[in-house]
Each structure stands twice: as C-alpha cells, then as structure tokens.
Amino acid sequence: xFSSLKQRVEDVLLAGDEFSFETDDTISLTEPVKPEKAxxxxxxxxxxxRLVVCKSGVLRHKPPNVFWIDSQQRRxxxxxxxxxxxxxxxxxxxxxxxxxxxxxxxxxxxxxxxGATKRNRPNVVVGDLVFAQFIIANKDMEPELACMDSxxxxxxxxxxxxxxxxxxxxxxxxxxxLSPHSEVRSxxxxxxxxxxxxxxxxxxxxxxxxxxxxxxxxxxxxxxETMTAQQRKELFRRVQQGAL
Amino acid sequence: MKDxxxxxCERDFLLRAIEEKKRLDGxxxxxxxxxxxxxxxxxxxxxxxxxxxxxxxxxxxxLVAPKENRPNEGIMFFNIELSPMASPAFEQGRQSELSVxxxxxxxxxxxxxxxxxxxSLCVVSGKTVWQIRVDVHxxxxxxxxxxxxxxxAITALCHFRRPDVGVQGEEVxxxxxxxxxPIPLSIYHMPISVSFSFFQQGxxxxxxxxxxxxxVMDGLLMIAMNKHREICSIQSSGGIMLLKEQVMRCxxxxxxxxxxxxxxxxxxxxxxxxxxxxxxxxxxxxxxxQERITALKTDETPVEMKDVTESANDIxxxxxxxxxxxxxxxxxxxxxxxxxxxxxxxxxEEDDDEEDDEEGSEEQKETETKMEEDQHExxxxxxxxxxxxxxxxxxxxxxxxxxxxDKAKITGSSSHQQRAATSQKRQKK
Numbered sequence: 001x002f003s004s005l006k007q008r009v010e011d012v013l014l015a016g017d018e019f020s021f022e023t024d025d026t027i028s029l030t031e032p033v034k035p036e037k038a039x040x041x042x043x044x045x046x047x048x049x050r051l052v053v054c055k056s057g058v059l060r061h062k063p064p065n066v067f068w069i070d071s072q073q074r075r076x077x078x079x080x081x082x083x084x085x086x087x088x089x090x091x092x093x094x095x096x097x098x099x100x101x102x103x104x105x106x107x108x109x110x111x112x113x114x115g116a117t118k119r120n121r122p123n124v125v126v127g128d129l130v131f132a133q134f135i136i137a138n139k140d141m142e143p144e145l146a147c148m149d150s151x152x153x154x155x156x157x158x159x160x161x162x163x164x165x166x167x168x169x170x171x172x173x174x175x176x177x178l179s180p181h182s183e184v185r186s187x188x189x190x191x192x193x194x195x196x197x198x199x200x201x202x203x204x205x206x207x208x209x210x211x212x213x214x215x216x217x218x219x220x221x222x223x224x225e226t227m228t229a230q231q232r233k234e235l236f237r238r239v240q241q242g243a244l
Numbered sequence: 245m246k247d248x249x250x251x252x253c254e255r256d257f258l259l260r261a262i263e264e265k266k267r268l269d270g271x272x273x274x275x276x277x278x279x280x281x282x283x284x285x286x287x288x289x290x291x292x293x294x295x296x297x298x299x300x301x302x303x304x305x306x307l308v309a310p311k312e313n314r315p316n317e318g319i320m321f322f323n324i325e326l327s328p329m330a331s332p333a334f335e336q337g338r339q340s341e342l343s344v345x346x347x348x349x350x351x352x353x354x355x356x357x358x359x360x361x362x363x364s365l366c367v368v369s370g371k372t373v374w375q376i377r378v379d380v381h382x383x384x385x386x387x388x389x390x391x392x393x394x395x396x397a398i399t400a401l402c403h404f405r406r407p408d409v410g411v412q413g414e415e416v417x418x419x420x421x422x423x424x425x426p427i428p429l430s431i432y433h434m435p436i437s438v439s440f441s442f443f444q445q446g447x448x449x450x451x452x453x454x455x456x457x458x459x460v461m462d463g464l465l466m467i468a469m470n471k472h473r474e475i476c477s478i479q480s481s482g483g484i485m486l487l488k489e490q491v492m493r494c495x496x497x498x499x500x501x502x503x504x505x506x507x508x509x510x511x512x513x514x515x516x517x518x519x520x521x522x523x524x525x526x527x528x529x530x531x532x533x534q535e536r537i538t539a540l541k542t543d544e545t546p547v548e549m550k551d552v553t554e555s556a557n558d559i560x561x562x563x564x565x566x567x568x569x570x571x572x573x574x575x576x577x578x579x580x581x582x583x584x585x586x587x588x589x590x591x592x593e594e595d596d597d598e599e600d601d602e603e604g605s606e607e608q609k610e611t612e613t614k615m616e617e618d619q620h621e622x623x624x625x626x627x628x629x630x631x632x633x634x635x636x637x638x639x640x641x642x643x644x645x646x647x648x649x650d651k652a653k654i655t656g657s658s659s660h661q662q663r664a665a666t667s668q669k670r671q672k673k
Binding site for chain 2: 129161162205211
C-alpha cells in the first residue's frame with residue numbers, strides 16, 4: 001500500500017478513492033523488515049484495512065511517511081486546538097457569540113482572556129475581531145473558544161484589528177502559509193513590512209504602513225491561490241520593482 | 245442562513261480607503277467592473293457577468309387574453325428571483341425587502357419607459373395578445389445586482405424571437421420555428437441602469453459598488469438611461485440628502501457609462517448572430533469555461549487506421565466462400581427454351597464459336613432451361629410479379645425479378661436433356 005500511495009503522489013484524487021493492501025505486496029523473509037506505517041493527514045481516513053480519500057484534491061507526501069490531501073475547500077469545520085479569527089456578533093450575559101465561518105456560532109466566555117476576572121471584564125464590543133483557539137469543537141456540541149492557552153497566558157490571542165483589512169481565502173492557502181518553511185511567506189517578506197494574522201478558518205488580516213500597501217498585499221494573497229510558484233515569484237518581483 | 249457580519253475593522257478600513265480614493269480591487273471611482281455577456285442555446289436566454297456578480301435572464305412568451313382596459317396591447321411581466329445560490333443571506337421562498345425593491349426598479353425601468361412596442365404584440369384585438377415574461381435569476385451576488393439585472397433583461401429581450409402567427413378572421417395559427425422563422429420583438433430603445441453609492445453623508449461617491457462597499461454605504465442612487473440621453477427612471481434610497489449638482493454630475497457620468505454598455509451589448513448580440521449563422525456551437529455548454537479538474541473530458545483515444553485494409557482483406561478471405569450455385573434440374577418442355585442468361589437456344593454459341601467448342605457443349609450440358617425453375621418461382625412469388633415465359637420469338641425475355649439467387653447448377657446432365665437440347669438445336673438451326 002505504501003508503494004501504491006507513493007505512486008499516486010501529486011495526482012488528483014477524488015473523494016471515494018481507496019488504497020488497500022494488494023495481494024502482491026511481498027515481505028522479504030531474509031532481511032529484517034520494519035512494519036511500514038503511513039501517517040494520514042487531512043483528507044485521508046482509515047476505514048477497516050483500507051485508506052479512503054474523503055476530500056478531492058492533490059495527494060502530497062512528506063518523507064518519511066506522511067500523506068495528506070491538498071484541497072481548495074473554503075468551508076471551515078471547527079476542530080479542537082485550531083486558532084481562528086472570529087467576529088463578535090452578540091454579547092449575552094457571560095459570554096460572547098462569535099462567528100467563525102462554520103455552521104454554528106461559537107461561544108467565548110469573558111473569563112477566557114488573560115487577566116480577566118468577574119470585576120475586570122475584557123474590553124470587547126460587537127463587531128470586534130478576536131484571535132482565539134477552540135477548546136471544544138465536535139459535531140455534537142456547540143463550539144467553544146478561548147483567548148488563552150492552558151497555562152492562562154494570552155500567547156498572541158485576544159482582541160485585535162484596528163487599522164487592518166480582513167479577507168477570506170481557501171483553507172489550503174492558509175495551511176500553506178502556516179507551514180514551517182512557507183515559500184509564500186518568504187516571498188512576502190521581500191515586499192513591504194506588514195503584520196499578518198492567519199486564522200485557520202480561511203480568514204486573513206493584514207496591516208501595513210499605508211492603505212495602498214495593505215490593499216496590495218491583500219490582493220496578492222488572494223491571487224496566490226491560483227498561481228504556480230513560478231508565476232507568484234514573478235508577480236512579487238514586479239511589485240517589488242514598483243511596476244504595479 | 246445568516247450572512248457573515250461585517251466587522252468594525254473592515255468598515256473603518258473601507259471608509260478610510262474611500263476617503264483616500266482607493267477601492268478594494270484597485271478600480272477608479274467611476275470604473276465599472278468587467279462586463280461579460282453570453283447567451284444560451286435558446287433565443288432569449290442571456291448570462292451577464294459583472295465582475296463576480298452573475299445574473300441570468302430568460303424571456304418566454306405565450307398567448308393570453310389582453311387586459312380589459314388595454315385590448316390591443318400585449319402584456320409584459322417581469323420577475324426577479326434572488327436564488328439562495330447567490331448569497332447565504334437570500335432565503336428561498338420569502339420575499340425579502342431587497343427582492344421587492346429590485347422587482348419594482350426593474351419594472352419601472354423597462355415597463356414605464358415603454359422600451360418595447362406593446363401594440364405589435366397584439367394578435368387579435370380584444371381576444372388574443374402575446375404575454376412576454378422576463379425572468380431574472382441571481383446566480384452570484386458580489387454587489388450591484390440592479391445594474392446586472394437591467395443589462396441582462398434588456399439584452400435577453402433584444403435576443404428573443406417570438407413565433408410567427410397567422411390570423412384568419414378569428415382563427416389564430418402559431419407557426420413552429422421550423423415552419424416559419426421566429427420574429428424579434430420591436431424594441432425602441434435600451435434603458436440601462438447605473439448605480440451610484442454614497443459614503444460619509446454624500447461626500448464620496450462610487451460607481452458600481454461591490455458587495456463590501458454596498459454594506460458600508462449610506463445611500464444608493466440609481467439612474468436608468470438610454471443611449472439617447474433620455475432618463476427613464478431615477479431612484480434614490482437610503483435616505484441621503486443629495487445636492488442638485490451631485491445629481492446632475494451623476495447623470496452625466498451615467499450617460500457616458502450607458503453608451504459604453506449599449507455598445508457592448510450590441511457587439512455581443514452581433515457576435516451571437518454570426519455564431520448562430522455559421523452553425524457554430526453556441527449556447528450554455530460552450531459559454532462555460534473549462535475548468536481543468538472538474539470538466540468531464542477524456543482524452544481522444546487514438547484509433548489504429550494503418551492496417552485497416554489488410555485486416556479487412558483478412559476478414560474477407562477467412563470468411564467462408566459462398567456455396568457454389570447449383571441449379572436445380574429443369575426439364576425443358578419441347579419447343580420452349582429461354583434466351584438470355586442461360587441460353588437454351590444455342591444462339592450464343594454463334595458468338596462463342598471462336599471459343600472452345602467444348603465450352604459451347606458444356607454450356608449446353610449445363611444449361612438450365614429455366615422453365616421449371618421459373619414456374620416454381622411463379623408459385624412462390626406473389627400475384628404482383630409478372631413473368632412472361634412464353635414461346636414468343638422475341639429475343640429478350642424480361643424476368644422482373646432479377647435477383648434470382650444462384651441456384652445450384654447440375655454438372656451432370658441427363659442424357660434425356662442432352663437429347664432434347666440437341667434436338668431443339670437441330671430444329672432451330
């Protein structure tokens with residue numbers, strides 16, 4: 001199965017495609033053999049003894065044994081531990097209702113901020129942007145957010161947003177931006193200095209020194225989705241030279 | 245489903261950008277987004293893309309009784325549908341405020357301006373008139389639905405062809421498109437609406453707002469005009485106070501825009517006409533761009549054409565040869581023979597004298613007098629066939645069933661036959 005997976009790397013797969021153990025998968029009897037383990041990333045799921053593709057997209061591989069599907073999905077499904085950008089829509093009693101782009105609005109308790117107590121309420125109004133992470137996110141319950149990590153520190157989360165622009169992109173691009181040595185991010189660094197907040201629900205927030213530059217970066221990121229690496233580098237170079 | 249709420253930071257940023265005369269997609273203040281007009285396979289079906297806003301209009305017609313107070317005018321009916329496909333904010337079934345507003349604006353723009361000659365739609369005064377129905381569907385909402393709908397509606401009306409009718413007294417016959425060419429509607433002028441959005445209490449103005457700009461605007465001014473600079477309708481919503489100079493300026497901008505858009509529409513209609521004439525594939529299927537991953541497209545499988553003749557020959561050779569024809573024995577009645585294919589008279593022998601005599605004799609031996617055969621055939625055939633086998637001395641005996649299957653020839657002949665044949669030969673000779 002490992003070999004059949006490796007064969008299909010960089011192929012477009014559709015939801016429903018399967019990988020199963022083939023009858024001619026041989027194991028050598030003479031050499032010491034380690035059991036092959038394939039780690040399934042997003043888009044692949046194990047069902048019984050088969051690997052099933054559950055999202056359409058391109059199969060990617062990271063050696064030694066990680067496989068996942070890169071897709072252009074824009075619809076976000078809340079998952080525990082992911083950090084997202086939410087918009088506060090309502091204030092009801094002890095908690096805020098936050099829109100994260102999923103099927104339901106998430107709730108954010110006002111005590112889930114760093115240094116918040118019953119007397120010391122956080123300064124949040126309806127319409128603010130918050131950067132928070134999910135503490136409860138499954139299909140049976142209403143999702144819950146918190147603006148602090150397990151030790152009580154903010155670590156970058158909380159209310160933000162003045163002066164910048166928020167826009168939506170596909171989830172695939174967001175994951176590309178968040179990967180450790182992201183090419184897109186390094187290309188972006190060659191342009192103007194800017195502040196960037198990346199929410200895993202497909203929302204990006206940008207702020208730069210002027211409105212024009214902010215708009216340029218927002219448009220560039222939105223167009224990165226449909227460009228190859230070559231075209232992107234070319235475009236960034238032209239912007240840098242001030243042609244645009 | 246509720247639409248995504250607009251955050252404060254987006255609103256502030258947009259307003260500040262507009263103050264600096266910057267738009268989200270880099271347009272200038274008076275710029276329209278890219279307009280693309282395509283047509284469907286039927287006459288009267290039109291798609292309009294205004295940037296990412298996508299709208300479809302379909303025109304149809306039927307014969308109905310006219311209104312009582314207007315017995316010799318046709319009826320026009322407009323309907324705008326906000327499909328939930330266009331935006332999560334649109335709900336199926338419920339008539340929202342926006343839908344009512346758009347419907348009213350389109351009606352005012354097209355009906356009250358009398359852009360279509362309704363009297364030409366009359367078939368029998370007081371009894372039968374054409375009712376033209378325009379349905380506009382929103383497919384994607386990225387702002388400025390009104391302009392896109394007006395462009396789609398008027399283009400679809402110009403594109404539409406109604407069936408030809410013949411009136412004889414009180415009887416009305418509708419001809420199908422195959423019988424008689426359908427006729428276009430008679431349209432006097434093309435009213436097109438242009439939308440202006442105002443920000444900061446009328447200080448700043450933008451033409452063709454996109455969806456986010458629409459959310460932060462204070463008010464909207466819609467001017468419907470045709471290319472002859474006649475204003476068909478003006479509507480201001482949002483409760484903003486506008487100065488006279490502002491309205492005049494907007495109307496000047498609108499006239500420029502309308503003439504550009506009218507030219508675009510005429511060009512699109514001409515292109516479509518040329519494409520239909522050339523018989524090219526036009527219509528919905530061709531107007532969809534082919535996205536790589538999702539198009540149902542397989543590569544052409546190459547068919548081997550090199551060895552076709554050889555393989556065909558092989559097949560022919562390997563097939564069984566048709567069974568050799570064996571004529572059934574036929575005993576000639578004395579005095580009667582057949583001239584023609586199988587000569588029993590021996591006349592052909594004269595021609596074949598140069599050839600082997602053996603051949604000639606063989607012919608005699610193997611000759612079939614087709615008498616009995618034909619008699620059999622006559623019994624088999626129906627009454628309609630006429631075969632004259634007579635002892636007439638005409639040279640040509642026409643048998644009306646030429647494809648008599650090759651019957652088996654007898655190779656051996658009875659001596660009786662031989663004698664009979666030779667006796668006949670002697671008689672004739």
